[in-house]
Amino acid sequence: MISASARLLRLVSVLAARPSWTCAELAERTGVTERTVRRDIARLREIGYAVESEPGPWGGYRLRAGSRVPPLILDDEEALAVAVGLREAALSGALGGDQAALSALLKLRQVLPRRIAERLEEMDAAFVHTPRTAEPQITSGMLLELAAACRRAERARLAYRDGKGRSTVRDVDPHRLVHTGRRWYFVARDVDRDEWRTFRADRVERVQPTGQPVELTDPPDPAQLVSRSTANGPYPLTATVRLPLPLEQALRLVPATVGTHRPDGPGATVVEIGGPDPDGLAGYLLGLAVPLRVLDPAAVREALARRTRELLAAQSDD
Template sequence: MSDTTTRALSLLNLLQTHRHWPGTELAGRLGVTERTVRRDVERLRELGYRIESTPGAAGGYRLEAGSAVPPLLLTDDEAVAMAIGLRVAASGRLLSGAETTVTALAKLEQVLPAALRRRVNALAETVQPTGIRSGAAVSSEMLGELALATRDHERVRLTYTTASGEVMKRRVEPHALAPAERHWYLLCWDIERDDWRTFRVDRLSDLEHTRVLFTPRDVTPEQVDEFIAVARSWSPQAVAGAAVMDLGLDDMRAYFGPWGQGAQSVEPGRTSWPVGGSDFREVMYALAWIPAGVPYTVDLPDEARSTMREALVRMLAALE
């Protein structure tokens, strides 16, 4: 690297640390004349850095905010600090900008030298932000790779381990990453199943990039939220059962949308739909969504069945 380039980088580093630098002080710091500082400032301006200068005895230089983000010059310690901060932000399950956080983390860690990456890994294990509910550990590398694949619309292969321990190989088109409660979820189009699927990221492994691009399917933020809500409802429930309705599987799925996941055809024209919740009230709420006029039966544990029956009797009496 030439002396001119080294000096220009040193000048940029100084401009990034203070809002305003007198020209004389910059010259003294760099060991050059004020004329040389002016030439180096012009070189940085040609590279896209907006540097404001003010004349006079109290004049100097200031790095302005531009319309685009120019390359940042970071010291080793600053790069490590940024990577740690992004990891903490990602583990904090941000309510908004979650995908942006892990994408930025992936970009930064991708260019970190091996020695700095080891420092980040070591420090990250000791950093535990307060106020964050504990959840399943998620690899920041996996989050970053998924975020980049989602941004670039690239198909990926991955391994998914279900809650029961079943291991499956999947080929998917990632559309969205979202945190919910204590976990991260990936919403993707499953190519073999020809349908939407939502996976918990902590259960994913062995991600492979295919370098095959895809055209994103239309999915609104509200639909993403709904898919994630459905995925969260698949966790073990205190009350679990099934409703068997006189409705064909295709018609049932068309009516329930994402909430029809897990439904199975028991015979032509009849569909079994898993229902559950923290108590019988949530089961009652789910059953209320079965289309009007469609007969159905419910299989529930005896205790929940008795409690629900008593509540319904009182409701009917109140309606009378």
Template sequence: MSETTSRVLQLLGLLQSRRVWTGEELAERLGVTTRSVRRDIDRLRELGYPVAASKGHGGGYQLGAGAALPPLLLDPDEAVAMAVCLRLAAGGSVAGVGESALRALSKLDQVMPNRLRSQVAAVHDATVTLTSTTSEVVAPDVLMTLARACRDREHVTAGYVDRAGNPTRRRLEPYHLVTTGRRWYLLGYDRDRQDWRSLRLDRMTDVTAAGSTFAPREAPDAADYVRRSISTSPYRHVARVRYQAPADAIAAHFPPASAQIEPDGPDACIVTAGADDPERMALYFAVGGVEIEVLEPPEVIAAAKAVAERLCRAVSP
């Protein structure tokens, strides 16, 4: 491969990795002059890549979408990751993806080197997917619109149905998408409520990018915020329980999105989780196989006592 061809491919990879690059930034990354960058941009355009150029503050080079999809530049790790994801997509939680994923996989597999194809096959053969019975699938256009808006810091508007079934209209600054495997969530700043929100994508409709961008705020950790939202806020009772075991050991007993686990010294931890039925919650906390202490609330403490007494009567002579 010639030096020029290698540099053009490197330039393409940079343009695919970020929304806008200035000529000076590209020249510095490639180790060439801005004049060479302009010539390489012209070569990409001749190959069918729609590279837009804009002047002024915030301007630069941007890889746009064209009428036809030119070749993507993937390194070996990216190719393997994409192929594995496509193979698993048929059993995922995005509506209508299965058939499209298979078509895309067949095209990728056709040009993939044998050594990479064998890696993909090994991962696929060793993986068993438990299909979900949930019908809470996400429309692909909703997922893609929000993903692009998160990347480009673009305002979106959307219809949303809350937990009580009430329809609302949201004006959002989208930051991150979070998936638990069964559901997708958006961490976003609600401009009307002036606060952060986690929103289920399957409850969102008519998601539209507004075309305007926003300056990033200092955002909370997306995974932690969504975990707190779905493990406690939807429930009538939120309990705190001290386990006499390290946090890492107890984390294995809880699904990632079901509880918050915080260390309480080297040999103990505090678990916070929510539920509507205090007695079910008490039984759930007791299955860890270690000593526990229910700290709050009073309803769950009373339920734990009642369950313990009932179990003692069940095994008494």
């Protein structure tokens, strides 16, 4: 005699296999009486499964989408397929930066049977992702470790390789993971420096929990912190420009990963944009194709004026 919970799982699996079943068919497939089937159907409805019934000799039961998510029954192949799909969504950022796929994958991997988890690890080792625009790759395993560090609310020891290839080990208080559409960033408080930092997730070599609980006080907005660090951090020169666009339109023209924005009245936005040199910044600004104004520095303003004159001269008749 199987337990009631196992019987319910079996009944859900059978119901999901085709659009409709008679009570007699369900009783035969699950090895119980029709009375037990009706009682189990009532129990499934109580815990959230939307099981519809049709009266009459040709009627039966069918499973439809409900108003809330009930317990989900997956066999080995289905669980593996869902895990692979979630991993791909997390790595590609296909669902945006809300981390929904990563969070779901973290929950799923915590409850996967060992035999399925091992198959997923084998696939992780075999798959190769072609990075977009030569971006570095990051494994789903490291993403899950970083996500788990954020969820645990405890200090972690981070082995990190910086942009110059130097390896360091530091204690951090994890906060959030942020996806910019190009890369994943790990936002955490550097304990020794007592400041909030952004770490490129693909440069994290190891993250180890310390068991020391932490309570973050007044943490920063992680998306804004990443935006500021990626927009101007790696560049030797920063230009301040005024766009004749409201903030929402300015963000579409110059993404938050490229510039730091602040509104300047209802119809304009001031943006700080990093670049390698005045000429490079002038070329980027010219490509925006809007009547912007360079507020600072003068070298970028002069380079933009020179490029504009050259463009006009090339269009004039000989």
